[in-house]
Every structure is written in structure tokens, then in C-alpha cells.
Amino acid sequence: MNDFRPYLLTWVALLALLGVIVAAAALFDGLLASMIVLAGALCMIALIITLFMGLRSAGGLLRVYATGGVLWLGFLIVLTLADYLTR
Known part of the structure; x- marks a missing residue:
């Protein structure tokens, strides 16, 4: 178990x-x-x-890809907010 x-x-x-x-x-x-x-x-x-x-427990490469995905999502959120707040 x-x-x-x-x-x-x-x-x-x-x-x-x-x-x-x-x-x-x-x-x-x-x-x-x-x-x-x-x-x-x-x-x-x-x-x-x-x-x-x-x-x-994942390997290093998987951690790098997961970090890249989180950073990319943050980047997209920041760009969306910048566009929304400047209108």
C-alpha cells in the first residue's frame, strides 16, 4: 500500500x-x-x-521544463494585464 x-x-x-x-x-x-x-x-x-x-522526485530536465512552463504562464499573464490596464 x-x-x-x-x-x-x-x-x-x-x-x-x-x-x-x-x-x-x-x-x-x-x-x-x-x-x-x-x-x-x-x-x-x-x-x-x-x-x-x-x-x-523528478529528474533535472523535467524540473527545467516545469519551471519554463510556469515562467511562460507568468509572462502571458503579465502581458495580458499590461494590455488590459493600459486601455
Whole structure:
């Protein structure tokens, strides 16, 4: 049987981060809430990528491609926001 403990701990951590994000959105306004929500979302993404996508035990080349994909997605989001905010 596979060891399910890391998956369970990751799930609990994801739920805790979700609680932090919801509380920050409800309690704070403006830039502080946005920063807390963004930091929580980035932590959730890191947990999902490392454990559920198996990058913790992956080889170096797969990590390079995964990092490139995340950077490309960030690049596309920044370009879209730049276009949207300048109109």
C-alpha cells in the first residue's frame, strides 16, 4: 500500500492556506489583502507542483521544463494585464 501521509499533510496544508486566504480577503482591504492572497496562492501552487505533480522526485530536465512552463504562464499573464490596464 502506498504511503498516504504526505498527501494527507499536503491536503491539510492546502485547507489551512485556503482558510488564510478567505480570512485575509474578509478582514483586510486593499493592497495588504491582495498581497496575502497572492502569497497564499503561490504557496498552494508550490505544494501542488512539488507533491501531486511529482516534481520532488523528478529528474533535472523535467524540473527545467516545469519551471519554463510556469515562467511562460507568468509572462502571458503579465502581458495580458499590461494590455488590459493600459486601455
